[in-house]
Amino acid sequence: MTRQTKGIILQKRDFRENDRLFVIYTEDLGKIEAVCRGARKIKSKMAGHLDYFSVINFMFASGRNYFQIAGAETENNFLKIKKDLVKVVLCSYCAEIVDIFTRTGQSDKKTFALIKELFTIFEETDKKNVLFFYGITKFFILKLLIVLGFSPELFYCVKCKNKIKPNKNFFNPILGGLVCEDCHKVRRNEQEMRDIQISTSAIKILRFVAKSDFQKLLILKISKPQIIEVIKIINTFLSAHKDRELRSEAWVRKMVRVCG
Numbered sequence: 001m002t003r004q005t006k007g008i009i010l011q012k013r014d015f016r017e018n019d020r021l022f023v024i025y026t027e028d029l030g031k032i033e034a035v036c037r038g039a040r041k042i043k044s045k046m047a048g049h050l051d052y053f054s055v056i057n058f059m060f061a062s063g064r065n066y067f068q069i070a071g072a073e074t075e076n077n078f079l080k081i082k083k084d085l086v087k088v089v090l091c092s093y094c095a096e097i098v099d100i101f102t103r104t105g106q107s108d109k110k111t112f113a114l115i116k117e118l119f120t121i122f123e124e125t126d127k128k129n130v131l132f133f134y135g136i137t138k139f140f141i142l143k144l145l146i147v148l149g150f151s152p153e154l155f156y157c158v159k160c161k162n163k164i165k166p167n168k169n170f171f172n173p174i175l176g177g178l179v180c181e182d183c184h185k186v187r188r189n190e191q192e193m194r195d196i197q198i199s200t201s202a203i204k205i206l207r208f209v210a211k212s213d214f215q216k217l218l219i220l221k222i223s224k225p226q227i228i229e230v231i232k233i234i235n236t237f238l239s240a241h242k243d244r245e246l247r248s249e250a251w252v253r254k255m256v257r258v259c260g
């Protein structure tokens with residue numbers, strides 16, 4: 001049986017003598033593992049289409065352990081990402097995050113659409129500094145975590161359940177959302193000690209990112225201290241949910257330090 005669907009390559013590695021194994025996020029099948037036979041041979045016609053940061057039209061055949069790639073044709077190869085080291089590093093980081101937070105065989109069109117939107121924004125946006133793209137990357141991560149069911153609570157205190165008022169508030173990544181000042185004062189255990197103070201403007205930005213389409217985020221006017229605060233909050237939220245270090249994270253940190 002064959003299946004046709006669009007997909008984005010998250011990871012690839014050599015497999016057997018001449019083959020290559022791909023981890024692909026597809027529009028219709030979710031994350032899958034697929035083998036391309038003969039992909040490491042110089043004359044492989046398909047290998048040229050099996051590139052990172054591309055939307056590819058795939059034809060898959062069912063195999064015993066893995067899908068077989070029976071056809072691949074690039075639909076959009078996002079050339080401006082591939083020519084820009086900052087974009088390459090950040091998109092690789094996002095691909096790794098998608099890979100560790102998703103399981104194979106669970107179909108989810110929203111995740112696919114989100115990755116495609118990220119690539120489109122990176123492709124179409126120029127003349128911005130590293131912090132801009134780093135911020136977009138973090139917005140992507142927050143939106144991805146929400147799509148995957150890890151929504152942070154941004155309207156009510158996670159402890160007393162009262163509505164958050166615009167004064168001194170905190171974010172607790174372990175408890176998964178905002179904590180009001182009254183609850184912050186009566187911290188008892190280690191989890192509750194993880195509160196980080198959060199400004200009212202950062203709360204507003206997080207709410208906007210959580211509910212808005214990706215493209216709308218481009219019109220956000222955010223100052224440098226605000227974006228740095230929001231990035232810090234999203235980083236702590238991500239750390240609370242991931243169970244291992246990301247290979248690409250060291251590269252991202254280094255790049256932001258050098259260029260940011």
Ligand SMILES: [Zn+2]
Pocket residue numbers: 157158159160161162179180181182183184
């Ligand atoms: Zn409270």
